[in-house]
Amino acid sequence: MIAALPESVEIREVGPRDGLQNETTIPVKERIALIDALSGTGLAAIEAASFVHPKAIPPMAGSAEVMKGITRVPGVRYRALVPNERGALDALECDADEIEVVMSISETHNHKNINMSPDESVRQIIELTDLAHQKETPVEAILSTAFGCAYEGDIAPNRVAHYARRVLDEAGVDGLSFGDTSGMATPRVVLELLDALENVGIETAQIGLHFHNTRNTGLANIMVAMQQGVRRFDAAIGGLGGCPYSPGATGNVATEDVVHMVEDLGASTGIDLEQLIQCGHLAEQLVGRQLPAQVLRSGPRTRTISS
Numbered sequence: 001m002i003a004a005l006p007e008s009v010e011i012r013e014v015g016p017r018d019g020l021q022n023e024t025t026i027p028v029k030e031r032i033a034l035i036d037a038l039s040g041t042g043l044a045a046i047e048a049a050s051f052v053h054p055k056a057i058p059p060m061a062g063s064a065e066v067m068k069g070i071t072r073v074p075g076v077r078y079r080a081l082v083p084n085e086r087g088a089l090d091a092l093e094c095d096a097d098e099i100e101v102v103m104s105i106s107e108t109h110n111h112k113n114i115n116m117s118p119d120e121s122v123r124q125i126i127e128l129t130d131l132a133h134q135k136e137t138p139v140e141a142i143l144s145t146a147f148g149c150a151y152e153g154d155i156a157p158n159r160v161a162h163y164a165r166r167v168l169d170e171a172g173v174d175g176l177s178f179g180d181t182s183g184m185a186t187p188r189v190v191l192e193l194l195d196a197l198e199n200v201g202i203e204t205a206q207i208g209l210h211f212h213n214t215r216n217t218g219l220a221n222i223m224v225a226m227q228q229g230v231r232r233f234d235a236a237i238g239g240l241g242g243c244p245y246s247p248g249a250t251g252n253v254a255t256e257d258v259v260h261m262v263e264d265l266g267a268s269t270g271i272d273l274e275q276l277i278q279c280g281h282l283a284e285q286l287v288g289r290q291l292p293a294q295v296l297r298s299g300p301r302t303r304t305i306s307s
Contacts, residue, residue, distance in 0.1 A: 161199065
């Protein structure tokens with residue numbers, strides 16, 4: 001028997017930002033088309049853009065044009081990642097529904113990604129959260145390399161929990177998400193982190209998790225996290241993605257595969273899987289290659305029982 005699972009799960013689509021940032025630059029018009037297609041699937045949240053300097057991540061150039069050009073669907077939250085004050089101001093000017101601020105628990109990765117120490121990142125998150133809250137815009141802090149780092153190896157769960165507690169208490173962020181930036185998470189590591197978070201008073205229902213599928217454990221990680229009460233997960237259409245500053249990190253866990261598994265387990269996502277699969281084919285056309293999502297290839301299983 002499967003352990004108790006949440007009745008509903010929110011799958012947050014990150015393909016247009018985290019998925020495409022590691023690709024050859026896709027024209028703004030085509031990125032808008034992908035977001036508009038995803039908006040019609042029943043997704044509640046889409047990570048639409050990153051307001052980072054285009055010299056740092058060229059595929060994210062034109063994020064303001066993307067945010068201003070999408071057709072917004074009521075009930076869908078359009079999220080934007082911001083690395084600094086300039087990015088936050090630009091995202092707020094474009095009416096991002098939610099702001100994402102990011103820091104790495106790994107000292108090495110944080111310096112390579114945003115040229116700061118983790119402690120400096122906490123101070124910046126305090127400033128960016130205050131800026132967003134002045135506009136009544138919610139902020140989620142994403143703690144990257146939470147399950148391990150390509151440069152430093154294992155990351156102590158207690159260290160992750162320490163910084164999670166700090167950004168909640170000192171910055172007053174509205175949400176927390178933990179990223180498997182290097183694709184090192186396994187079910188064991190996931191459970192160890194959830195235990196460490198519980199020890200500092202952070203409940204599983206409060207958090208989101210972001211898994212890559214580098215070592216083919218993404219769905220297993222989501223399964224065990226659901227059994228512990230986690231109800232928010234990031235995924236990328238087609239399995240797009242990877243981190244430019246994390247060697248060897250392959251794509252995110254595929255949205256089609258996650259929705260297929262979660263719905264089959266009896267938890268509602270509110271997402272139309274057939275429409276989602278069509279978005280996966282569109283994503284393949286945009287990047288010009290076959291993507292790794294398995295359900296994109298095989299389609300959903302049926303529940304038909306033959307006598």
